[in-house]
Amino acid sequence: MKPPATQSPGNDSVVLSTREVYQLLKDLALGTRILQRHSSLHPDMLSIDIDGWHLTFCHEAGKILHCSECRAADGRIANLDNWQRFGSNPVDLLSAWERAQVEALLSSS
Numbered sequence: 628m629k630p631p632a633t634q635s636p637g638n639d640s641v642v643l644s645t646r647e648v649y650q651l652l653k654d655l656a657l658g659t660r661i662l663q664r665h666s667s668l669h670p671d672m673l674s675i676d677i678d679g680w681h682l683t684f685c686h687e688a689g690k691i692l693h694c695s696e697c698r699a700a701d702g703r704i705a706n707l708d709n710w711q712r713f714g715s716n717p718v719d720l721l722s723a724w725e726r727a728q729v730e731a732l733l734s735s736s
Contacts (some may be wrong), residue, residue: 643705648697648717656721656728664733673733684718689734691726694718703709 654660655677665674672695673684679700685692689694693716710716721729 636684644696645710645715645717649720653725656725660730671732693720729736
């Protein structure tokens, strides 16, 4: 079941929920999604694609600090402003094992 979509304040565009992005990261950790890493303009930022979704992470010393933006394959988008309003970043929902798997995939790609 797909979580309900939310609207960005002052904007008619539908944004991604924390839960949708978390599920994408969980699927990546479980090996059911394909990761493609992109070069980054900033050393603390990491940009990746997962099956048509584009995500940008803030990271330090191989550890993901948070997801700063995500654009779904269908064009919906969310960022820190959207997620903090609801109290959590998608990365915060990952279990310790899931997070370790994602970080390992990011460091090896």
